[in-house]
Amino acid sequence: MYDFQARQKPLPTMYDLPSEEVGDAGLPDEFHRFQGELLTETCRSPFYPGDRCFTAIDLNLYYDPRHPQRYKRPDWFVALDVGVAQRQEALRWSYLIWQEGVPPFLVVELLSPGTEGEDLGRSVRGIDQPPGKWEVYERRLRVPYYGVYDRYENQFRLFRLQGMRYEALVLVQGRYWLEELGLGLGVWDGEYEGIQGRWLRWYDQAGHWIPLRAELLAQEQQARQAAQVQLAQEQHDRQLAQVQLAQEQERAAAVAAQYQVLLDKLRAQGINPDEL
Incomplete structure (x- = not known):
C-alpha cells in the first residue's frame, strides 16, 4: 500500500486532473449507460446506507500517486465506507485513490468489441506503457471483486481476489452472493427503461431482484x-x-x-x- 504521507510534493486534486479522456469520442454507448444506471439503482446494501456506498458510472479512477496522470475508467464500480456528496458543488469530477484512501469494492466492465483483451488481462503492453485494467484492479488497487459481462454472448464472469491473484468464481444460474455487501449480483432477463434484454442486477437474500423505482411506484x-x-x-x-x-x-x-x-x-x- 502506498505511503501517501511520505511524498513531499503535494499530489493533484480531482480539480487538477482531467475528467475526460483525451480524444474520447464522447459518452459511452446506450447499453453502458443503461446498464450502469440499473446497477446503481438496485445497489442498496442492508449493511451500507446510501450515504456510505459510493457508485460511479464511467468515472476516471486515478490509481497511482507516483504517476498521478494515469487512470482507468471502469464502466461501473462501488466503493464502501466512502462519503457521498450531499451538495452539488461536492460532486466528484473523478475518483483519486490517494484522496479517497479506499479502493473500489467491486468493479464491473462491460465488454465491447475490441475491449476483451484489456478487460480480461490478455492484451500485451510495452514496458514503458501503463498497466492494463486487469493488472490495476488486481495488483495495484487489489479490488476484492471484479466482474465482466459480455452481453453479446450473455456471459457474466466474476472474479475474487485470492491472495495476489484473481480467481474465477462459480456462478449458479448466472448469480453470485456477495456476503460482505449483503447483496447478490446476477443476470436478469427483463425490461428496463422500455428495453427488453438481459441485464446485470442486484438481488436480496431471498433471491428477489431489488425493485426499481418504477416498479415501486407501480406497486404503490x-x-x-x-x-x-x-x-x-x-x-x-x-x-x-x-x-x-x-x-x-x-x-x-x-x-x-x-x-x-x-x-x-x-x-x-x-x-x-x-x-x-
Missing part, C-alpha cells in the same frame, strides 16, 4: 387502486346493509301495524286481547 399505484376498490366495496356493503335494515324495519312496522289492527278489531268486538 396497484396498492392504492386495490385500497380504493376495497373502500368502494366496503361502502357498497354498508349501503346494502342500510337498505336491508330499512327493509326489515319497514316489514317489522307493517307486521306491527297489522297486529295493531287485529287488536283493535278484537276490542271493537268486546274482546280484551290481554285476557286471551
